[in-house]
Amino acid sequence: MIDLKSMYSQSQEQILKQFNVQQAEGLNDQQVLQNQKKFGFNTLTEEKSKSVFKLLLEQLNDALIYVLLGAVMITLFLGEWVDAIIILVVVILNAVLGVYQEMKAGNAIAALKQLSNPHAIVKRNGQTLEINTSDLVPGDLVILEAGRNVPADIRIIEAAHLQIDESALTGESLASPKTAETLSSKTDLGIGDLHNMAFMSTLVTYGRGVGVVVGTGNSTEIGKIATIISEEEDRKTPLEIQLAELGKTLGKIAIGVCVLMFGIGYFQGREVFELFMTSVSLAVASIPEGLAAIVAIVLSVGVTKLARQNSIVKKLPAVETLGSVSVICSDKTGTLTQNKMTVTQFYTFSDALIDDFSTIKTSSSQCLAKGMFLASDATLEDDVATGDPTEIALLMFADDLKLNRQKLTDSYPRIGELPFDSERKMMSTCHLLADETREIYVKGALDSILLRSKYVLENDEVIPLTDVHRMLIQEAAEKMSDHALRTLALAYKRENSDIPKTQYENDLILVGVVGMMDPPRLEVKDAINEAKQAGIMTVMITGDHKNTAMAIAKELGIATDNKQAISGVDLRMIAPEKYNDTVTECRVFARVSPEDKVNIVKAFQSKGNIVSMTGDGVNDAPSLNAADIGVAMGITGTDVAKSASDMILADDNFSTIVNAIEQGRIIFNNIKKSVLFLLSSNLGEVITMLIAVVAGMPMPLIATQLLWINLITDSLPALALGLDSGSTDVMKEQPRKLSEGFFANGGAAKILIAGVLIGLVTIFGFWHGYNQHGYSPFDSNVPQNVLEYARTLAFMTLVSCQLFMSLSYNSIHHTILNGGLLRNKYLIGAVVVGFLMQTIVLYIPFLAEAFHLQPLHGEGWLWILGLGLIPMLLNEMVKLFRK
DSSP states (O other), X not given: XXXXXXXXXXXXXXXXXXXXXXXXXXXXXXXXXXXXXXXXXXXXXXXXXXXXXXXXXXXHOSHHHHHHHHHHHHHHHTTOHHHHHHHHHHHHHHHHHHHHHHHHSOOHHHHHHHHSOSEEEXXXXXXXXXXXXXXOOTTOEEEEETTOBOOSEEEEEEEEEEEEEOHHHHOOXXXXXXXXXXOOSSSOOOGGGOTTEEOTTXXXXXXEEEEEEEEOGGGSHHHHHHHHHHHSOOOOOHHHHHHHHHHHHHHHHHHHHHHHHHHHHHHHTOOHHHHHHHHHHHHHHHSOTTHHHHHHHHHHHHHHHHHHTTEEESSHHHHHHHTTOOEEEEEIIIIIBOSSOEEEEEEETTTEEEOOTTSOOOHHHHHHHXXXXXTOOOEEETTEEESOHHHHHHHHHHHHTTOOHHHHXXXXXXXXXXXXXXXXXXEEEEEEOTXXXXXXXXXXXXXXXXXXXXXXXXXXXXXXXXXXXXXXXXXXHHHHHHTTOEEEXXXXXXXXXXXXXXXXXXXXXXXXXXXXXXXXXXXXXXXXXXXXXXXXXXXXXXXXXXXXXHHHHHHHTSOSSGGGEEEHHHHTTSOHHHHHXXXXXXXXXXXXXXXXXXXXXXXXXXXXXXXXXXXXXXXXXXXXXXXSEEEEESSSOOHXXXXXXXXEETTOOHHHHHHHHHHHHHXXXXXXXXHHHHHHHHHHHHHHHHHHHHHTOOOSSOHHHHHHIIIIITHHHHHHHHTOOXXXXXXXXXXXXXXXXXXXXXXXXXXXXXXXHHHHHHHHHHHHHHXXXXXXXXXXXXXXXXXXXXXXXXXXXXXXXXXXXXXXXXXSSSOTTTTTGGGOHHHHHHHHHHHHHHHHHHHSHHHHHHTTOOOOOHHHHHHHHHHHHXXXXXXXXXXXXXX
């Protein structure tokens, strides 16, 4: 990696000597070969993309999947081939959905590689050549021209009005003026302040220059970003972590239940083979086989829904992570702001300070807009603009004041000009009018133009410039500067005949001053306020200047006090042990580097926050990659930012992030409802089996029946719970903590209560099946048809309990009457379909025979429906009691 300080602080002669290059000749062929062997090609090292097979293995590397694969082995051992195939299909479906989303994600390093221009103009062997940028080597003399990308990191040794748009790298919306002068080595300057350096992938917008290549490939600033991205470890989302923990827990429970059952049965003196089959059946009962597929489907549906709302999510688990976000770290330029300079205020001696352009304009304001347009080189046609962003803003200003730019161009042909330079801080153009007179318009820094002005335009009259005029216009400019506006003044004069260019800027008539900025997006303030009400903090991270960033932050409600802002230079001076505490107290981070952005994100993460980072530039890519949720802009975002992100905003609308967070919260709540329902149902099955075994009864349910319930009857309501449209109340809650899992806030108690109720009611149904025929479950020599009838009653009672209980789970805290049940038509449909499928299994002979069931008559159905309602009604009473 190059030491930037050693480059910008050395003189041009020292740089040329260091790379052993003659300014008039450039490198010779031998030097090029030597440097190429030493430094390699000017390309970025790409990370090898993962194969489909490897992606598939990664999807299968999950504790819950291991549990399901264990269930496949058990069912195969039991000879239940159909059940084994169904579970295997669930596993494959889950993996395929994950791989599909991964395949859609791009490679950030590859996108970085595409940024560089394919050709560069260099001087070699005393000749000017156009070569592939990949062939550039340190020491090459590169010629920079307007419209070309900078092909490598370059120390500038010649600059003629050179300006470079570095917004993609620094986040600063204004083009950076460049110079060949040596900068001081006493200050640790940020990238945006290195005015004698040009960086790979930035765009020359004005002028020309010559520079020495000092960094190529991974040694460039872009290369550093590529390295940061490639070295960043993949972080698991909260949902992935919780599902992995749940899978491990279920696996342990399944093993524990098997051991417990076997131990109890062994001491009861039961037959070993029967005991083993019973233990295996109970293990099957404890595993919610449909959970993995349900979660994958719910997330996929969430991805589709978000896509319709302009949020394109690249990885399925990222959907849920959105709901956990507690901090949004946002880039300023192009994300919070419009990424286009705009005149927001102007002052003339006739208009005073104006910020509402819809008010009546005086001739002075018309003169100000006309002169600013005529003294510009930018173009703007049908929203397609070229040139310096500041000058584009002046063209838009002319449009705002209803000037006909084409008519002005025709009526005021330019016949002479003095280009802007850093010493004069002005630009002048001379125009020939129809009556052969000349009008000269001069735009530039107010202080410079004041020194050249002798008159002012006030109320359509040209009068002498006084100290009062100076005070008034300087006060107006200071007010603009207080709002972080960049000011630009205009003066003009008329001449009856041709004059030399040296006289263009003497005895001017001062017209006024404009203030411009990159304004906030209109919808952002409301979105930030909504996020604040939802307990989500918004933080601005930008490469722009501190004052500019703070002005925008105050306007948007991100920060209120200047103490909440810190610059990158000050950030890097903080002691490591105080870094995280200091960072998390700030709300605005200005003039920061890509590395700083990553460290800021990690500081907030260290405090237990789930961090979203939004951005659109190359400089945002490492922090997008490091954040829990990286959000790139779809329209203005670079390919690099999009590739490094987890989500892309198709409309570049900051408020879309807040909408996506709302959907993320709803999706997590839905998944939690599904998980709690499935685990309650499975616990009911386990308790049913345990009570029977401990009490010495026959098994109330066989393995085939348990698998049918887990894969079909349970899964439909669980899936329907996952598809609930949710309530807007979720945005009135605080963000979910990282440590908060499925069992938090009474989740474990809810599972236990529901599971115990379902288990007890099912055992009662099993006992009642015997009792109807005059037998007891503890009797010996019970006829097979009685046992099958009792199991049928237990099977149907269990399913009835679960289907009715799912209605109660539509809202974890609210009762059925006020929990929005009618909103979830999927759930009502799932319950109806569930009962219909149970009827089909019960009354189609070959299915009834396969599941060892007997048909039920009217009284049996009344018992099933009556018993099935008991757990749901008691659960609703618990909700009311808690309330």
